[in-house]
Amino acid sequence: MTTNAKKGRIFSGMRPSGRLHLGNHIGALQNWVNLQQEYECIYCAVDIHALTDSASKDATSQIKPNIYEMVLDWLAAGVDPEKSIIFVQSHVREVVILHGILSMFTPMGWLMRVPTFKEKLRQLDATEHTVSYGLVGYPVLMTADIILYKADTVPVGEDQLPHLELAREIVRRFNHLFGPTFPEPKAKLTTYPLVVGLDGQSKMSKSLDNHIELAASPEDTTKKVMKAVTDPNRKFLSDPGRPEVCNVFALHKYFNPDKVDQIHQQCTSASIGCVQDKQLLAKGINDKLNDLRERRQELASKKGLVEEILMDGAAKAQTIARETLGQVMERLGLA
Numbered sequence: 001m002t003t004n005a006k007k008g009r010i011f012s013g014m015r016p017s018g019r020l021h022l023g024n025h026i027g028a029l030q031n032w033v034n035l036q037q038e039y040e041c042i043y044c045a046v047d048i049h050a051l052t053d054s055a056s057k058d059a060t061s062q063i064k065p066n067i068y069e070m071v072l073d074w075l076a077a078g079v080d081p082e083k084s085i086i087f088v089q090s091h092v093r094e095v096v097i098l099h100g101i102l103s104m105f106t107p108m109g110w111l112m113r114v115p116t117f118k119e120k121l122r123q124l125d126a127t128e129h130t131v132s133y134g135l136v137g138y139p140v141l142m143t144a145d146i147i148l149y150k151a152d153t154v155p156v157g158e159d160q161l162p163h164l165e166l167a168r169e170i171v172r173r174f175n176h177l178f179g180p181t182f183p184e185p186k187a188k189l190t191t192y193p194l195v196v197g198l199d200g201q202s203k204m205s206k207s208l209d210n211h212i213e214l215a216a217s218p219e220d221t222t223k224k225v226m227k228a229v230t231d232p233n234r235k236f237l238s239d240p241g242r243p244e245v246c247n248v249f250a251l252h253k254y255f256n257p258d259k260v261d262q263i264h265q266q267c268t269s270a271s272i273g274c275v276q277d278k279q280l281l282a283k284g285i286n287d288k289l290n291d292l293r294e295r296r297q298e299l300a301s302k303k304g305l306v307e308e309i310l311m312d313g314a315a316k317a318q319t320i321a322r323e324t325l326g327q328v329m330e331r332l333g334l335a
């Protein structure tokens with residue numbers, strides 16, 4: 001990996017949730033792939049973060065297989081181990097030490113007012129007293145992730161902005177107390193409209209089962225698309241549709257970009273029905289993902305390949321991590 005002529009260093013992480021879906025691809029993964037042209041990129045499967053909602057043996061035993069499936073999707077989509085460092089968070093244990101150190105300089109007040117933390121408490125029906133220590137410190141670990149590699153740019157979705165703000169505060173405090181050590185990481189917002197699920201109700205997500213996996217077969221893709229909810233007001237073929245409220249239409253924008261105008265016109269004039277419209281979408285998705293799916297199968301057939309890439313990535317990441325941690329220890333007077 002060369003640093004010259006690159007705009008800066010990117011770090012981003014994804015929780016290992018298993019196979020990715022269309023929403024993850026459009027929202028984050030495609031962006032990761034593109035950023036490799038201009039930045040030095042480090043991409044991480046954040047398995048320690050995943051422990052914050054996996055307090056059972058059943059749940060933790062899913063993490064490793066989930067990493068494998070997710071990383072296969074990364075590689076198939078074009079995240080390139082020749083260009084970028086791809087690794088698993090827990091393979092570079094320096095991050096846990098840095099997390100511990102940063103936690104000594106992070107006031108509880110900063111953590112308690114992070115909106116995602118408050119939201120999580122509501123979701124879990126928990127309080128500050130029952131929630132785990134690790135969940136409170138989630139953004140501190142995220143900060144450690146980023147600054148251990150001295151990344152200056154972090155591509156994230158809007159939901160992660162409060163975490164980035166906290167990371168910047170922690171960096172400012174550390175630099176102020178011990179001398180300039182870390183760059184203040186900037187968020188790089190991924191600009192894409194929200195990808196709505198097939199239910200037409202909420203964001204596409206695995207837990208709501210309103211998603212299509214990247215790795216799904218063409219048959220499964222078609223089956224799922226055919227069940228998608230369209231404009232609820234369009235009951236009869238002769239009713240004109242309203243593409244602006246239809247999530248199938250929203251997906252046409254990505255998967256049939258050169259046909260959207262035509263589809264819009266045919267839908268609003270009732271010259272095409274929802275069934276036909278969905279068939280077009282299913283075809284668009286299957287055509288667009290065909291190469292990715294082929295590459296995925298090919299990669300999956302090479303036994304040990306993913307493991308090897310991750311080992312190699314961890315070794316490269318660790319070289320940077322050791323150097324940063326050494327510097328931190330020195331700044332603290334502990335070296």
Ligand code: TRP
Nearest residue numbers: 011012013014015046142145154
């Ligand atoms: N918190 C992020 C999420 O839930 C994942 C993450 C962990 C991350 N560490 C990171 C993202 C560092 C960017 C940089 O999506």
